[in-house]
Amino acid sequence: MSPRLHVSLVFATLACCVLVASGAGATPQTSNESVRLAGAYPNPVADGDAGEFVVLETDGPTSLDGWTLADGDRQATLPNRTVGGRLALSSTPNVTRNVTDTPVVPLSDGPQLANGGEQLTLHHDGHTVDTLTYTDAPEGELATATGDGLAWRPLGATDYPVxxxxxxxxxxxxxxxxxxxxxxxxxxxxxxxxxxxxxxxxxxxxxxxxxxxxxxxxxxxxxxxxxxxxxxxxxxxxxxxxxxxxxxxxxxxxxxxxxxxxxxxxxxxxxxxxxxxxxxxxxxxxxxxxxxxxxxxxxxxxxxxxxxxxxxxxxxxxxxxxxxxREGRAFERADAPPANSSFPTRFPAERVRAERVELLRAPDNAERRVVSLVGNASESVRVQQVSVGGRSQPFLRATLRAARRGAEVKVLLSDAWYVREENRALVAWLNEVADGEDLPLSARVADPGGRYEKIHAKGVVVDGDSVLVGSLNWNNNSARENREVALLLHGEGVAGYYRAVFRADWLGGIWTVPVGLLVAVALAAAVAVGVGRHITFESETEPGVSPGRET
The missing domain is CATH 3.30.870.10 (Endonuclease Chain A)
Structure with a gap:
């Protein structure tokens, strides 16, 4: 759970910064509003928390003469120099420079940032200008000021937009x-x-x-x-x-x-x-x-x-x-040799058209985009996943919201031995919800039927014209802690390809035969001598099971 955080002032959006040498010709600003506390790195990975720093931000060239930074125990006078942009205030500048690209300003006797929490106060000529409060600092994470408080992210983690x-x-x-x-x-x-x-x-x-x-x-x-x-x-x-x-x-x-x-x-x-x-x-x-x-x-x-x-x-x-x-390291023996089975080619690769493509990265932006995509579906959602992290997982909640608005939803999960039981339980729950609320939703565990061994895909097709392909699993760890990459492709051409694959996997391993061929097949079977063949026919729309029931 994220620490409880509070910032007393509303901070502006962080900007790129440079450290400006004193006397470089720029006219320093004097407004107190031009300087603010923008973040803190209280709990470095290094022993003794060496390298901790406080992030200061200015709107332009600003003289630090008369400014001080205090915690509950001590107060440090900022050096008399002119700075601009974003900078790191540190009592151990040589260590701090090894962990951040932000320009570092040394403090001779700066605050000692407590891992359990601290209130930092920025003063100018004895007047309080800004405060920043944090609690329970995660190791190796930087707290960055936002309009809603502080956001903790591992130091050096990216924050890419879509x-x-x-x-x-x-x-x-x-x-x-x-x-x-x-x-x-x-x-x-x-x-x-x-x-x-x-x-x-x-x-x-x-x-x-x-x-x-x-x-x-x-x-x-x-x-x-x-x-x-x-x-x-x-x-x-x-x-x-x-x-x-x-x-x-x-x-x-x-x-x-x-x-x-x-x-x-x-x-x-x-x-x-x-x-x-x-x-x-x-x-x-x-x-x-x-x-x-x-x-x-x-x-x-x-x-x-x-x-x-x-x-x-x-x-x-x-x-x-x-x-x-690899030096001095032992490695694990593999549990089993690599798989060497062969499977038929039912869906050859195809060149298709995408009208637009979006690059999503986790933890930067993928969760927000996928929740929006699925939650706003108007016609259909097709989900093919190894597993789902739980009933309250945000992607699954968005899927249920789409079903409650009338979108036809199908969820297909893997039958792999390591997720079989949990998937069966989730499928049963989803179908119970669908029955209880009369939702256009059905879920099942896949039946590969010899066309593949197990589902490892992490795919979604929405409204027949958007498809998500990539490494993003439907669990919070994948969305919020891992580096994941996925492409969201738009267009009926590209989405149609994967929707066809989903449909075949949803139907499972049982053959689907047009009704018009039944007579011909029956006659062929009747005249065959010494040959026995078992053929199973089933509807395209509901392959042999009641709506909303587990296969």
């Missing part, structure tokens, strides 16, 4: 039906190849990365250093091979980690961006089991946005080179 592009022709695909497209996208890179993932164990992907590096492509890889279950020996061998081929491999890890998990799954190959729901492992790139969604787009704003995200995530304090990360 990036919107024009769309155009996109390459839509699903797995396990089109296993070649993700790897082929990597193989076609000529200048740059950036690959971001949660894990990376696919030899086919590693082959593509090494081959690209050998032909002179700039190749970089970013993965999570602490995936659930630990980093395996199989992945360590893959990363060792990449490092030996001079591929830049960065691992996000350590106490200074900005995100709980780096769970994003995307690649930038020259002017193409590939975003998928799947990990870079055999089941996610080789057609070996998982039902996943993916798309390749060429919109320059989306491609650049993903490249910027990669750079920001790779260059943080929590980014560790693989060669250094």
């Amino acid at each position: 990036t919107t592009g024009d769309g155009g022709s996109v390459h839509a695909f699903v797995l396990p039906d089109s296993p070649r497209l993700p790897v082929e996208t990597l193989r076609r890179a000529e200048h740059r190849l950036l690959l971001a993932g949660y894990t990376l164990t696919s030899r086919r992907v590693a082959d593509a990365l090494v081959a690209a590096r050998e032909r002179g492509v700039g190749v970089a890889v970013l993965v999570d250093g602490n995936p659930v279950g630990g980093l395996t020996q199989r992945q360590a061998r893959v990363l060792n091979r990449l490092a030996a081929a001079n591929v830049s491999v960065t691992v996000l890890t350590g106490d200074a980690a900005r995100y709980r998990y780096h769970h994003a799954k995307y690649a930038v190959a020259d002017g193409r961006a590939l975003v998928t729901t799947e990990n870079w492992k055999p089941a996610g790139t080789g057609g070996h089991g998982s039902r996943g969604w993916g798309v390749v787009v060429r919109d320059a704003r989306v491609v650049d946005g993903l490249a910027d995200t990669f750079a920001a995530d790779s260059n943080g304090r929590d980014g560790v080179a693989w060669r250094r990360f």
Whole structure:
């Protein structure tokens, strides 16, 4: 739960800042309203809280002569210099400079910021100008003043807005039906190849990365250093091979980690961006089991946005080179060999049109956008997920709101062993709600029927003309703590492709046969000699179950 926070004055929007040398020719402002407390970093990861600082902001060149900063125990006189914009006041400036790009102003005897809470007061010529109060400071997080109080975010975390592009022709695909497209996208890179993932164990992907590096492509890889279950020996061998081929491999890890998990799954190959729901492992790139969604787009704003995200995530304090990360470290044995089953191609990859595309990133902006998208659906919502975090999860609440307004809602969850029981319980509850309130909503657990092994997709189709594809799971940890990436694509062409996939997965493994073929099939069966075949027919609209009931 977020700490209770209060700021006594309304703060203006934070701006970029520069530290202006005293006497640089600018005329200092004298209005008290031009200077305010804009935030604090009270609880650094470093031992002894070394590097803590207070954020001061000015509207323009301002002299700090006559200004003081106090907590409950001491008062520090600000240095007599002219500053402008946003700056960090610190008693340990050398340490602070290592953790923030904000210009640092040293204080000879600054406040000692208590982790449990503090009230900071800014004075000018003995008069109180501003106060800032916080309680229970989270470790490694910066409190930033907003109009509603203080917002805590890990130091160095990004705050990207939604990036919107024009769309155009996109390459839509699903797995396990089109296993070649993700790897082929990597193989076609000529200048740059950036690959971001949660894990990376696919030899086919590693082959593509090494081959690209050998032909002179700039190749970089970013993965999570602490995936659930630990980093395996199989992945360590893959990363060792990449490092030996001079591929830049960065691992996000350590106490200074900005995100709980780096769970994003995307690649930038020259002017193409590939975003998928799947990990870079055999089941996610080789057609070996998982039902996943993916798309390749060429919109320059989306491609650049993903490249910027990669750079920001790779260059943080929590980014560790693989060669250094692996030193003296033991890795987990894999529980089982990679899946090697094969599945039919029912939905080949297609080039379809997107009228518009939005790049969403968590925790920056994805939750707000998805809640708005789903909650405002007017006609239909199709949800295909591994699982849902609970009955009160915001995405699910938005889905229920859409159903209560009359949108036809279908929720399809995975039958994978690790989520089966919880999914069955949630499906039963959703269908009870639908029955009790007479809602146009139905939910079920998927029946792959041999077309794939399990659902790993995190997909949503809204009103038949918007589709969400990416790594964002329907739980609060994914939306608020992880680095996730998703594309929201608009247009009947692109949304129609995934809606067709959803419909087939919703129907399950049982054949759907047009009524007009029944007689022909019956005659063929009657004249067949020595051949027995069991055929099951069922309605397209309700595949063999009562409305609102679990399969």
